Amino acid sequence: MVSAKYKNHAITVSSIVLFGLLWELVASIEIVDKALFPPMSAILGRFFEMLGKGDGTAPSYLMLRHIGATLFGLLAGFFLAALVSSAIGLLMGINALVYQWLRPIITMFMVVPNIATVPVIILWFGLGMKTVIIIVIMGASFPIIYTAAAGVQSIPQKMIWAAQTAGATRWQILRTVVIPGSLPYLIAGHKLALGRAWRAVIAAEIFASTAYGIGFMIYDARTFFDTESMFAGIVVVGLIGLMLENVIFKYLEQNTVVRWGTTTEKRI
Amino acid sequence: MPETNQVKIEAEGVRKIYNEGLTNEVDAIADVTLKIRDGEFVALLGPSGCGKSTFLYMVGGFEQVTAGSLTLDHKPIKGPGSNRGIVFQEYVLFPWRTVFNNIAYGLHLRNESKQQIDEKVSRLVTMIGLEGFEEQYPHSLSGGMQQRVAIARAMAYDPDVLLMDEPFGALDAQTRSLMIQDLARVHRETAKTTLFVTHSVEEAILLSDRVFLFSARPSRIKKIFDIDLPYPRSVTDDAFIDIQKLVLNELSEEVGNDIDH
Incomplete structure (x- = not known):
């Protein structure tokens, strides 16, 4: 079991390293201009340069400030969305009437690309972190609502009956059956939502950020034809995303759905 | 009887x-x-x-x-x-509860004391012959074992x-x-x-x-x-x-x- 786990980690790390090497190779052939397609070594070099104390022309620990701003916007928006949307979704799953009335509205909003709402949110709330967080909430909410409702509906009627017969009140059924029973769906929905939240936070920062944030950094670097910084930003988003996914969700899944045998994903 | x-x-x-x-x-x-x-x-x-x-x-x-x-x-x-206690063909145990906690479900709902729950559940576990499986989750049990747990769950809170x-x-x-x-044996006993x-x-x-x-x-x-x-x-x-x-x-x-x- 343990060796299989380490093998999986090894494969994860190796595949990323290999991708980086391939990038380096392609860039070094110079099919494309290095200024447009910088080698991975230059991208990482820029990343570490920005991570450290600046040389006076740029603020020190600049990369950390960008990462910090992005993570704050991402996580604040994601957790607020998780809280509110889980509640809405569970309610939709429990109550058929609520489901029938909310589903059309939510379906409608779900097909609207997140970025289409950015201009109006900026008009309402101005530039800055508040706007970024609101855009992230809007991006992350819908998958959670949908999957939470589906999760509740996946619970067998007879399981509810078994709980009622054991004397469970409505509140006890919610706590002891509905929430754990829809957890496999909730986890899948939150994974999806975190992906959406990443897209939203970067898009929001491009338009609504004033000083910090990886999205802002990427867009700002465009002004100076600084492709190395742009790619450094992209690499950072990908790596942090991978880490969050592996750390938060893997841990949560191991201790719940995998242990219970109710996981929605096939185990490899 | x-x-x-x-x-x-x-x-x-x-x-x-x-x-x-x-x-x-x-x-x-x-x-x-x-x-x-x-x-x-x-x-x-x-x-x-x-x-x-x-x-x-x-x-x-x-x-x-x-x-x-x-x-x-x-x-x-x-x-x-x-x-009343109910047992279904499909067992419908709670997958997120261990054998012990499935059987104890009705007792947990009533906030019975830990000592009381331990006593009742271990008596039922013996009755259904699943000693040693208390901490297992249902998905790791055979159908027959799961149904035994379901019967014990239905009987734990002593329904009429x-x-x-x-x-x-x-x-x-x-x-x-x-x-x-x-x-048949359990029915004669209870x-x-x-x-x-x-x-x-x-x-x-x-x-x-x-x-x-x-x-x-x-x-x-x-x-x-x-x-x-x-x-x-x-x-x-x-x-x-x-x-x-x-x-x-x-x-x-x-x-x-x-x-x-």
């Missing part, structure tokens, strides 16, 4: 129609009138789709009667409650009536015959009023004091058989075979009727 004649469950002209007045209306139960005594083990036997499970669900309080009266301890059944909906229907033949023996829905004549006769034979849909009670055989019962006893023939004859008429419809 303690011979009390007190009526535990009484059905008087019970009728059940699903989706009444709609195009998908189903006339499930035409008229069921019966009395079940306290401590009795009763099998509800009939062709598949005959409404015997529907009747069980009405006793469970999950479904409402369309007409007639259905009482438990002379009070109309209004909804589910912990004076045990409702069993084709509980051994999903088990292989060998496991099933073991479970039948164990259930003397709980038990309603056992089945389409297996063999199960019905091996376990019950009386067998209620349901007709095809819309169902009525076609016949009641008193099974006056000593325990342990065996499918090879002459007396068993005689009764089995009798019941099978009646049942095959109904299965034939069902096909004619």
Whole structure:
């Protein structure tokens, strides 16, 4: 079991390293201009340069400030969305009437690309972190609502009956059956939502950020034809995303759905 | 079985129609009138789709009667409650609870003390023969073991009536015959009023004091058989075979009727 786990980690790390090497190779052939397609070594070099104390022309620990701003916007928006949307979704799953009335509205909003709402949110709330967080909430909410409702509906009627017969009140059924029973769906929905939240936070920062944030950094670097910084930003988003996914969700899944045998994903 | 004649469950002209007045209306139960005594083990036997499970669900309080009266301890059944325990064919254990916590579910709901819960659960674990499996999750158990846990879960909070909906229907033949023996033993020990829905004549006769034979849909009670055989019962006893023939004859008429419809 343990060796299989380490093998999986090894494969994860190796595949990323290999991708980086391939990038380096392609860039070094110079099919494309290095200024447009910088080698991975230059991208990482820029990343570490920005991570450290600046040389006076740029603020020190600049990369950390960008990462910090992005993570704050991402996580604040994601957790607020998780809280509110889980509640809405569970309610939709429990109550058929609520489901029938909310589903059309939510379906409608779900097909609207997140970025289409950015201009109006900026008009309402101005530039800055508040706007970024609101855009992230809007991006992350819908998958959670949908999957939470589906999760509740996946619970067998007879399981509810078994709980009622054991004397469970409505509140006890919610706590002891509905929430754990829809957890496999909730986890899948939150994974999806975190992906959406990443897209939203970067898009929001491009338009609504004033000083910090990886999205802002990427867009700002465009002004100076600084492709190395742009790619450094992209690499950072990908790596942090991978880490969050592996750390938060893997841990949560191991201790719940995998242990219970109710996981929605096939185990490899 | 303690011979009390007190009526535990009484059905008087019970009728059940699903989706009444709609195009998908189903006339499930035409008229069921019966009395079940306290401590009795009763099998509800009939062709598949005959409404015997529907009747069980009405006793469970999950479904409402369309007409007639259905009482438990002379009070109309209004909804589910912990004076009944239920076991389904599909086990429906809580996958997120260990064997111990599945059995303890009803006790947790009542906030019983840890000591009390430990005591009751370990007694039940011994009764169903699952010592050592207390900390396992249901998905790692065989079907027979899961159904044992489901039975223990239904009995843990000491309900008056045990409702069993084709509980051994999903088990292989060998496991099933073991479970039948164990259930017969448990019933003799606890003397709980038990309603056992089945389409297996063999199960019905091996376990019950009386067998209620349901007709095809819309169902009525076609016949009641008193099974006056000593325990342990065996499918090879002459007396068993005689009764089995009798019941099978009646049942095959109904299965034939069902096909004619």
